[in-house]
Amino acid sequence: xxxxxxxxxxxxxxxxxxxxxxxxxxxxxxxxxxxxxxxxxxxxxxxxxxxxxxxxxxxxxxxxxxxxxxxxxxxxxxxxxxxxxxxxxxxxxxxxxxxxxxxxxxxxxxxxxxxxxxxxxxxxxxxxxxxxxxxxxxxxxxxxxxxxxxxxxxxxxxxxxxxxxxxxxxxxxxxxxxxxxxxxxxxxxxxxxxxxxxxxxxxxxxxxxxxxxxxxxxxxxxxxxxxxxxxxxxxxxxxxxxxxxxxxxxxxxxxxxxxxxxxxxxxxxxxxxxxxxxxxxxxxxxxxxxxxxxxxxxxxxxxxxxxxxxxxxxxxxxxxxxxxx
Amino acid sequence: xxxxxxxxxxxxxxxxxxxxxxxxxxxxxxxxxxxxxxxxxxxxxxxxxxxxxxxxxxxxxxxxxxxxxxxxxxxxxxxxxxxxxxxxxxxxxxxxxxxxxxxxxxxxxxxxxxxxxxxxxxxxxxxxxxxxxxxxxxxxxxxxxxxxxxxxxxxxxxxxxxxxxxxxxxxxxxxxxxxxxxxxxxxxxxxxxxxxxxxxxxxxxxxxxxxxxxxxxxxxxxxxxxxxxxxxxxxxxxxxxxxxxxxxxxxxxxxxx
Numbered sequence: 119x120x121x122x123x124x125x126x127x128x129x130x131x132x133x134x135x136x137x138x139x140x141x142x143x144x145x146x147x148x149x150x151x152x153x154x155x156x157x158x159x160x161x162x163x164x165x166x167x168x169x170x171x172x173x174x175x176x177x178x179x180x181x182x183x184x185x186x187x188x189x190x191x192x193x194x195x196x197x198x199x200x201x202x203x204x205x206x207x208x209x210x211x212x213x214x215x216x217x218x219x220x221x222x223x224x225x226x227x228x229x230x231x232x233x234x235x236x237x238x239x240x241x242x243x244x245x246x247x248x249x250x251x252x253x254x255x256x257x258x259x260x261x262x263x264x265x266x267x268x269x270x271x272x273x274x275x276x277x278x279x280x281x282x283x284x285x286x287x288x289x290x291x292x293x294x295x296x297x298x299x300x301x302x303x304x305x306x307x308x309x310x311x312x313x314x315x316x317x318x319x320x321x322x323x324x325x326x327x328x329x330x331x332x333x334x335x336x337x338x339x340x341x342x343x344x345x346x347x348x349x350x351x352x353x354x355x356x357x358x359x360x361x362x363x364x365x366x367x368x369x370x371x372x373x374x375x376x377x378x379x380x381x382x383x384x385x386x387x388x389x390x391x392x393x394x395x396x397x398x399x400x401x402x403x404x405x406x407x408x409x410x411x412x413x414x415x416x417x418x419x420x421x422x423x424x425x426x427x428x429x430x431x432x433x434x435x436x437x438x439x440x441x442x443x
Numbered sequence: 444x445x446x447x448x449x450x451x452x453x454x455x456x457x458x459x460x461x462x463x464x465x466x467x468x469x470x471x472x473x474x475x476x477x478x479x480x481x482x483x484x485x486x487x488x489x490x491x492x493x494x495x496x497x498x499x500x501x502x503x504x505x506x507x508x509x510x511x512x513x514x515x516x517x518x519x520x521x522x523x524x525x526x527x528x529x530x531x532x533x534x535x536x537x538x539x540x541x542x543x544x545x546x547x548x549x550x551x552x553x554x555x556x557x558x559x560x561x562x563x564x565x566x567x568x569x570x571x572x573x574x575x576x577x578x579x580x581x582x583x584x585x586x587x588x589x590x591x592x593x594x595x596x597x598x599x600x601x602x603x604x605x606x607x608x609x610x611x612x613x614x615x616x617x618x619x620x621x622x623x624x625x626x627x628x629x630x631x632x633x634x635x636x637x638x639x640x641x642x643x644x645x646x647x648x649x650x651x652x653x654x655x656x657x658x659x660x661x662x663x664x665x666x667x668x669x670x671x672x673x674x675x676x677x678x679x680x681x682x683x684x685x686x687x688x689x690x691x692x693x694x695x696x697x698x699x700x
Contacts (some may be wrong), residue, residue, distance in 0.1 A: 223572035232660025235567040259664040302581040307605040365622035366604040380699040431686040
């Protein structure tokens, strides 16, 4: 049976995040021919609606309210529940981002539904859809089905390919008025710590450093390489514990789990806890002085050598490649 | 301050996962307190030491989970509660676990509830926000700093690597992110004291929960291990040549740059 699916378009700094386009692709599979309704929340987001349609939404609902300028679970849940009541979708898809992780359990609790978090793959479609998600931080996977009620999932960024963009698609955009009151949380400020606005969880390229980076300054060449490739910098727990970088960069069983197209591990030995956070990356490059380092066991390409020699050479080569192409 | 901490017993992070008979093998595995819950316990102890009050750690599980509760008591928690579902339920999902915890907490008048932001086994991160919603109190997830003045609370939370500064009020549920604090190791006197601290065991009956009301929404149909990766290529030769080759491979073979 086909399903009507509601997809949240997450807006970050005025742009719809990739994971929301990936969510539309996931929604299509669940919908099995049913309608895809995109949802945008914010103080001024209507102009972004055509993007959701171009990536596969059939129509878009926007809720604009001053209280939705910054994300709060109270504000967003009131808006989404109001739209839910009107639209009565049979499935909901949200990105498994900071926002999605914070918001989705509350919505699910209100709807008395189950919630399948952090889905990386969908098998089948419609009523027979099965959802695959990593457990034990990627050391294993489970395949689950929704027994009853609304199919509510969050999807992990970078795992489900978005549909081809088609700017010629058209669809209606509605903007119902929704009352939003009683926010219990006030956002005072946001302190940006990430480099160049590339998000670790959504980055196509991650350059990660371990104890071998030796100092905070040692991360500079890694940052340069990451910027050059449009990627983000990550770290092992060892590097964070040694205070070379902030814990927000930590990748591993505690820390972030990432699945970029390219993961470059520099001076990382490859403890089982670190591998749990990155071993599902599509291509892994390891650079380590120790030929016996565990990281080489999961690497597609390895260089046994000093990262402070190898990384600057990589930067040089990539620059040359870019000039050449 | 009346403080509660939700904890979970999980596999040690060092453990390899072995599957047999379609289930993850637990025999012989080492178990620990979920690492994110340790931050929550540590923060609870620090808040109590600064403001006074009592810290109660709560878990759902079987008798085996007593060990992790004793560890929390040895760190400095005052009391522990095990909600033992071993005889009543085969399985829990996030909906049912949150329901049971909320039923336990609903008349406790907690000022502050702490939990880890995610458990490293199931990895859903749903329990904290679900419990808060069922109790109809506010919640803030992935916090890295907590400051309490009267009922005013100032929090820093991690949002994808950036920090958000938030103001809210008690009662409140927060979930801990790493960087919040440095969890202490239980001291020897702490371990001795922990043996005498109260550890209550409750069953669903004690919470007036009928097991027929516990309905799973999600069903696991299969558990499996990731595909083993084939060993990669270690490049050889002069470092300059290796890097040249690597960039070529990434460009033309792997097509990732």
